[in-house]
Every structure is written in C-alpha cells, then in structure tokens.
Amino acid sequence: MKKIGKQTYKIDGDVSILSTACIAGPKEKAGPLSKFFDQTVDDEFWGEETWEKAESKFIKETAELAINKSGLPTNSIDFCFAGDLINQCTTSSFGLMNLNIPYFGVFGACSTFVETNLLGSSMIDGGFAQNVLCACSSHFCSAEKQFRFPLELGNQRPPSAQWTVTAAGASVLIKDGNGPFIRTLTPGKIVDMGIKDAANMGAAMAGAALDTLVTHFNDTGRTPDYYDMIFTGDLGYIGKDILIDLSRESGFDISNNYDDCGVLIFDKKTQDTHSGGSGCGCVASVFGGYIYNQLKSGQLKKILLIATGALTNALTTQQGQTIPGIAHAISIEV
Amino acid sequence: MDWFMILKAFLVGGAICVIGQILIDKTKLTPARILVAFVTLGAILGGLGIYQYLIDFAGCGATVPLTGFGNLLSKGAISEVKDSGFIGAFIGGVKAASAGIASAVFFGYIASLISKPKIKKQ
The missing domain is CATH 3.40.47.40 (Stage V sporulation protein AD)
Structure with a gap:
C-alpha cells in the first residue's frame, strides 16, 4: 500500500469485493430500491422480542448470506469488521458471536460501512488476511429509542430529520479475485x-x-x-x-x-x-x-x-x- | 348543549396546539422542551391569575392542553398555602393535579400490558 498525497492510500495489489448481501425492513421494501435487496422483512421485530434482538438478527442473517454468496467456507474468513449505532456496538457483537471469526467492533456512526471496508482492504493489502467480512446494521426503532425519544411518546419528527434505515449490509473482501x-x-x-x-x-x-x-x-x-x-x-x-x-x-x-x-x-x-x-x-x-x-x-x-x-x-x-x-x-x- | 362553548374550546385548544406545531417546525426546540415550556408557561399564567380568564372563556379548550396542567399546579399550590401554610406550596400543586397524574400512570401501565410499541408511520 502506498500513501499518495496527504491522507489517501493506493492499494498495491488487488482487493476484490467478492460478494455482498443486504436485508431490509418493511419501509425500505416499499421504497424504490426494493428489488435490489436480497431479502426483505415485513415485521420490524422479525419475530424477536425486542428491536435490539431484531437488529442483531438482521446483521447475523446478512453476514451469513454474504458468506454463502461468496462460496467461501466460513472458517476461511480471517477477520470480521462490523459495527452499528447501538451502545457499545452490541448489535454486531451479539449478532455475530456465533460466526467464530476473529472480530473487530467498529464505530464510525453512519460512516461505519466504508470504515470497515477500508480497514478490511488494508488488512488484506498489508498481507495480514486473505478474506475479510465487513458488516453493518441499523434499525429505525432501536436508533430512535436510543438517540431521540421513546417511540411510545409518538412525537413528531421535524422536517430536517432523517429516517434511520432498518437494514443490514455486508461484503466479503478477498485478496486478488476478479473485482470489483x-x-x-x-x-x-x-x-x-x-x-x-x-x-x-x-x-x-x-x-x-x-x-x-x-x-x-x-x-x-x-x-x-x-x-x-x-x-x-x-x-x-x-x-x-x-x-x-x-x-x-x-x-x-x-x-x-x-x-x-x-x-x-x-x-x-x-x-x-x-x-x-x-x-x-x-x-x-x-x-x-x-x-x-x-x-x-x-x-x-x-x-x-x-x-x-x-x-x-x-x-x-x-x-x-x-x-x-x-x-x-x-x-x-x- | 352549548355549541358556542364547544366552538370556543376548539378554537382556544387548537390555537395552543398551533403554537406547539410552529415551535416544532420553525425552531430547533425538541418536543420535550416544548412540553416543559408549555407547563411552565401555564404555571406562570396560572399563578398570576391570567390563565383563569382563558378557562372561563374556553373551558376544556384551556384545561386539557399542557398549559392547563401548569395552571393547575400553581393554583393548587396557592390555595394549599392558604390552608396549611408554607408547606402547602409543596403539597398543593401535586394534590390538585393528583387525579391526572395517577390516572396517567394507571392507564399508561394498562396500555403497556395490552399493547406493543410500533414503528412510526412517518
């Protein structure tokens, strides 16, 4: 890896994004990108007791789907970089604990997905890994509850507010490969x-x-x-x-x-x-x-x-x- | 039925809500701060005896919104001071609002047993 300019790095070899996966909630399903999601879920709880458990299920299922689509055995993944918005990144750690892959919890708020891919590709280009899994999730209800007000309060959102997406996305990065x-x-x-x-x-x-x-x-x-x-x-x-x-x-x-x-x-x-x-x-x-x-x-x-x-x-x-x-x-x- | 009273209640209660809506849309105040501001404003106007004119004019249109709760707190405190002295300032407000507070806790609890929180529509 070569540093160019002030803070940009050029990857010397090839790091490919072998596969990706994404699973989204009901509001996202009703949106214009519906057909691009691998799977959509009709219930925010996804059969779980709490929104936090539901979000963990989103990231778990999405990570497993990305690995399945890559065709790689799970034990060939060297590292997992993952993150979410919930306190201490518990969504990711609870959701991904049974993957048995060396794990780094990453917090960059909504920048986390690119941060995980940035760290994962550096690991590969630096020779520390062959295959890396990156995953991120967010959930409207768990985020609203933690960052703003209880949903039970039913307060209005101001016009400048953004809607936290209920979805998870994951990518599997490999050394070499055929791109992207x-x-x-x-x-x-x-x-x-x-x-x-x-x-x-x-x-x-x-x-x-x-x-x-x-x-x-x-x-x-x-x-x-x-x-x-x-x-x-x-x-x-x-x-x-x-x-x-x-x-x-x-x-x-x-x-x-x-x-x-x-x-x-x-x-x-x-x-x-x-x-x-x-x-x-x-x-x-x-x-x-x-x-x-x-x-x-x-x-x-x-x-x-x-x-x-x-x-x-x-x-x-x-x-x-x-x-x-x-x-x-x-x-x-x- | 006093249709004119209903109209006045609608107009005054509605006007109070419009003020809240403008504050949400045009200022950076969070809903929690707006609610607290309404209670405080009601308490000040109640303490000065001004809010009573609004209640006489619009009835529930003035008592049901949060400003009515603030008014009740200060009115209760003032009247209890007359009965029990200084300590009444601490007793009176909550005493006057007790029916509202206790029923909010009770019905809130019942609602939590029979319903599940849901995502917002918008």
Missing part, C-alpha cells in the same frame, strides 16, 4: 461544523464529506468526472444540497454524477421520510444491492463511495455539545 476492486482509500478527519441540532444530521456531516472529497481529489489529482458516480451515505436531501454547493465553491462540480444513499433509498413523495434515510444500514444496504449490482453488470465502472457519520450520542446532545462529523471514502473500480 477497491483501489484507493481516503480515511477522513473529524470535522465540526458547529451544528447542535440532532434532527439535522445532514448539515452536521456535510463539512466532513467535503473535507474528504476535496482531500481525495487533491491527493489523487483526479476530478469529479474521473468517476461514473460519486455516492455519499447518508447526507439526505439537506446535506446533499449543502455538499453540492460547498464542493462547487471548492472548485469541484459534482452535481452531474453525484447522489446520496439516504436520498435513493426512500421515495420522498410517497414515503414522507422528511430529509431522507440515514444509519449504518442505509449506505451498507444501498451499496450491497443497488450499487454493487451496477458494478457487477458494468453499468458503473468507477465509483467513489463516501460514507458520513455523525459522531454524537444522546448524552452529548443533551449536554449541548456540537455534532462533529466524519467521512471515509473508498474508490471502487471494475
């Missing part, structure tokens, strides 16, 4: 826009997305038109508009080939999710289904995937602290 290949990694810095409103995460994370985007272009010498598509996950409608404006001011016009996973996953007109989707499971499931399919079919050949996270918890919000953001980027080429 992870080519460059741009891990992000923590950027604080000074936003304190927990119902406006898109604005809080847009600055971090901009920082990583501009750094990636400067480090690689590329411009936005190098990529067929640039995807962020998950700035939502408000954050997407802010990022388009900010990047134009920075000299990079991404308005022609840019979209956001939080915008793609729901239909704004019929589903009334206000500012779009969010959550680790959003970018994980949109990438695992919709985007990965287009890479495999050749519709997309070069993409930049930037996942953004709001590094906050319920306590820091209540104590009036700002919401720092982070964004990690990986470029994927067929």
Whole structure:
C-alpha cells in the first residue's frame, strides 16, 4: 500500500469485493430500491422480542448470506469488521458471536460501512488476511429509542430529520479475485461544523464529506468526472444540497454524477421520510444491492463511495455539545 | 348543549396546539422542551391569575392542553398555602393535579400490558 498525497492510500495489489448481501425492513421494501435487496422483512421485530434482538438478527442473517454468496467456507474468513449505532456496538457483537471469526467492533456512526471496508482492504493489502467480512446494521426503532425519544411518546419528527434505515449490509473482501476492486482509500478527519441540532444530521456531516472529497481529489489529482458516480451515505436531501454547493465553491462540480444513499433509498413523495434515510444500514444496504449490482453488470465502472457519520450520542446532545462529523471514502473500480 | 362553548374550546385548544406545531417546525426546540415550556408557561399564567380568564372563556379548550396542567399546579399550590401554610406550596400543586397524574400512570401501565410499541408511520 502506498500513501499518495496527504491522507489517501493506493492499494498495491488487488482487493476484490467478492460478494455482498443486504436485508431490509418493511419501509425500505416499499421504497424504490426494493428489488435490489436480497431479502426483505415485513415485521420490524422479525419475530424477536425486542428491536435490539431484531437488529442483531438482521446483521447475523446478512453476514451469513454474504458468506454463502461468496462460496467461501466460513472458517476461511480471517477477520470480521462490523459495527452499528447501538451502545457499545452490541448489535454486531451479539449478532455475530456465533460466526467464530476473529472480530473487530467498529464505530464510525453512519460512516461505519466504508470504515470497515477500508480497514478490511488494508488488512488484506498489508498481507495480514486473505478474506475479510465487513458488516453493518441499523434499525429505525432501536436508533430512535436510543438517540431521540421513546417511540411510545409518538412525537413528531421535524422536517430536517432523517429516517434511520432498518437494514443490514455486508461484503466479503478477498485478496486478488476478479473485482470489483477497491483501489484507493481516503480515511477522513473529524470535522465540526458547529451544528447542535440532532434532527439535522445532514448539515452536521456535510463539512466532513467535503473535507474528504476535496482531500481525495487533491491527493489523487483526479476530478469529479474521473468517476461514473460519486455516492455519499447518508447526507439526505439537506446535506446533499449543502455538499453540492460547498464542493462547487471548492472548485469541484459534482452535481452531474453525484447522489446520496439516504436520498435513493426512500421515495420522498410517497414515503414522507422528511430529509431522507440515514444509519449504518442505509449506505451498507444501498451499496450491497443497488450499487454493487451496477458494478457487477458494468453499468458503473468507477465509483467513489463516501460514507458520513455523525459522531454524537444522546448524552452529548443533551449536554449541548456540537455534532462533529466524519467521512471515509473508498474508490471502487471494475 | 352549548355549541358556542364547544366552538370556543376548539378554537382556544387548537390555537395552543398551533403554537406547539410552529415551535416544532420553525425552531430547533425538541418536543420535550416544548412540553416543559408549555407547563411552565401555564404555571406562570396560572399563578398570576391570567390563565383563569382563558378557562372561563374556553373551558376544556384551556384545561386539557399542557398549559392547563401548569395552571393547575400553581393554583393548587396557592390555595394549599392558604390552608396549611408554607408547606402547602409543596403539597398543593401535586394534590390538585393528583387525579391526572395517577390516572396517567394507571392507564399508561394498562396500555403497556395490552399493547406493543410500533414503528412510526412517518
């Protein structure tokens, strides 16, 4: 692996995304990306007693599906990187404990999926692993309960709020292989826009997305038109508009080939999710289904995937602290 | 039936809710803070004797929203002070609101036994 520029790394050998999997909940099933999910579930509880147990089931089933689709035996996976939004990443650790794969719990809020793939591909390119599993999940009900208000309160969501996606996504990375290949990694810095409103995460994370985007272009010498598509996950409608404006001011016009996973996953007109989707499971499931399919079919050949996270918890919000953001980027080429 | 009273209750109660809706849509206040602000405002207006005019005018339109609960707390505290002295300031509010508080706990418990929380529609 070679460092290029300030904080971008170029993978020397080949790291392929051998397989992906995504399982989503009922609201996501009703959305425009329904047909790209491997499986959808009609009940938020998925037959479990609690939302937390249901979310663990999402990540467990998705991870197992990704391994099945890869055709690799489970014991040939060297490491698992996984994360979610729930306190101390218990969704992932409870859900994946029976896989018997050496495990790293990762927290990057909604940026976790790209963070796990970034760490996994570095492990492979560094010679520490042959096969790595990456997995992420989020659940509307468990996240709402932890970060905002009890669902029993039934309070209204303000127009700037994003809807935490109920879904999980996973990928199996291997050394060499036939692609799609992870080519460059741009891990992000923590950027604080000074936003304190927990119902406006898109604005809080847009600055971090901009920082990583501009750094990636400067480090690689590329411009936005190098990529067929640039995807962020998950700035939502408000954050997407802010990022388009900010990047134009920075000299990079991404308005022609840019979209956001939080915008793609729901239909704004019929589903009334206000500012779009969010959550680790959003970018994980949109990438695992919709985007990965287009890479495999050749519709997309070069993409930049930037996942953004709001590094906050319920306590820091209540104590009036700002919401720092982070964004990690990986470029994927067929 | 006093249809004019029903209309007044609807208008005043509705107006209080409209204020809450505007605060949700136009400010960064969380719903919890808006609820607390309504109780506090009701308590202040009640303590100053102003809220009673609203109740006389609109009945349930003024007593049912959260401001009515605040009004009840301060009115109860003031009247209990007259009966039991200083300690009444601590007894009166909750005493006056006891029916509402106890029934909220009781019916909340019953509801938790017979129903399961659900995802929001929007």
